[in-house]
Structure formats: C-alpha cells, structure tokens
Amino acid sequence: MGRFVDHLTSLPAGWVYLTVGLIVFAEDALFVGFVLPGETAAILGGVTASTGHTNVVAMIAVVVIAAITGDSVGYEIGHRYGTRLLDVRPLAKRRERIDGARALLARRGGPAIFLGRFVAFFRATMPFLAGTARMHYRTFLLYNATGGLVWGVAVVLLGYFAGVSYQMVAKRFGEYAAISVAVIAIVAIIVVRIRRRRRGETQDGA
Numbered sequence: 246m247g248r249f250v251d252h253l254t255s256l257p258a259g260w261v262y263l264t265v266g267l268i269v270f271a272e273d274a275l276f277v278g279f280v281l282p283g284e285t286a287a288i289l290g291g292v293t294a295s296t297g298h299t300n301v302v303a304m305i306a307v308v309v310i311a312a313i314t315g316d317s318v319g320y321e322i323g324h325r326y327g328t329r330l331l332d333v334r335p336l337a338k339r340r341e342r343i344d345g346a347r348a349l350l351a352r353r354g355g356p357a358i359f360l361g362r363f364v365a366f367f368r369a370t371m372p373f374l375a376g377t378a379r380m381h382y383r384t385f386l387l388y389n390a391t392g393g394l395v396w397g398v399a400v401v402l403l404g405y406f407a408g409v410s411y412q413m414v415a416k417r418f419g420e421y422a423a424i425s426v427a428v429i430a431i432v433a434i435i436v437v438r439i440r441r442r443r444r445g446e447t448q449d450g451a
Contacts, residue, residue: 258299265290265304266311273315273372274322282365283312284400291404301405309397312362316372316389323376330373346370350378355388362392 256264265286272283287308294301322330346367350357358375361367375385 258293261290261293261299262303262307266307269308269311270315270318272369273312274318283315283368284365287397287400288404288407291401291406292408294401295405295408301401305398305401308401309394312393312397313390316358316393317386319372320376320380320382320385320389323373324379325376327377342366343370343374347374347378350374350380354380355384358385358388359392359395362389362396 268286269283290299290304290308291301293299294304346361349361349367350371353360357367358371358380361371372385372389
C-alpha cells in the first residue's frame, strides 16, 4: 500500500484532482462504475490528501462537484434516450438488478436517488433510471445534490483518515504492521458493503 500511495503522489497534484474527478464523473454519466467504482477513486484521493500532496478541502470539492455533475448528465441521457439504452450489452446483462433499481425508484421516488448514491450499482444507474422515469429535474437535483455532498465528504475523509492512520502505524511500528492494519480496514469495509448489498436485495425482494 505504501509503495502504491507513493506512486500515486508522484503525479502532479493537478493530475490527481483531474483523474479522481473524471472517474467519479464518468461512473454516473457513462456507467464506468461497472468496471471502476468512483468510490475507490475518491478514497484514494483522500489518501493523497493525508500525505499533504493534495488539499483535503479541494479534493472534497472536486469529488462532490464531479458526483453531482455526473449524476445530472446520467439523468439527461436517460431523459433523452429513455429505455432504448437498456438494450446495450453492459446494461442488458444486468437487467434483473436494473429492474430492482427501477422498482426501488418507483416505491421511494426522490429518497431512492439519495440512498442509491451509497450503493455502487445504484450509483451508476439510478440517475439514468430517474431520467427515463421522467422524474422532475428539481426533485432529482435536490436529492442528487444532497447525496453527492454527504457521500463525497464521507468517502474522501475515509481515505484521508485511513491514510493518516497508516502513516502513524508505519512510522511507529513499521510498514508490515501498517499493511496489516490497512488489510483489516479494507476487509471490514468489504464486509459492511456486502451486508448492505444483501440487505438491499432482501428489501427489493420484499
């Protein structure tokens, strides 16, 4: 982990901001989240801020703006092209999950946009589905902006504090101990996300 972060921070700060922002934006606007979740990029952006290579406030601003803007583009694509895009291969292969997302949107409306921001698959598809459902844009923007703000602050700070903790452990106990702590933290995050996903699938099936 230490070597990877060192490699990342060897890039100019401007390129780090640009790369993180583009990935977060593209996740929602172009369905890039199927292969590279914006959450991962945002967390790594927070890690670079913990080293002092980037500014944590600026990184949060980049992530939040990219998230809100990307969602708005995804909404507009859905609004203009409707369900025809659901037949493209990446979406057609996930039709069952997309139907679940549409059902959630139909049941909860605007709050589904907010909640979807915290689940990788919903984050990549919910804006598009809101557009196809012809949700009023003001309603969409309200929940989109709120979700983007809360999510952006949370994930960047998660990376920031994880990076700070890693550096403190590495300095005091050595890199191997720090890697162990990092692995435990990553496993914990994965377990929490799996539990949330299973809980969401259970609620969708109810």
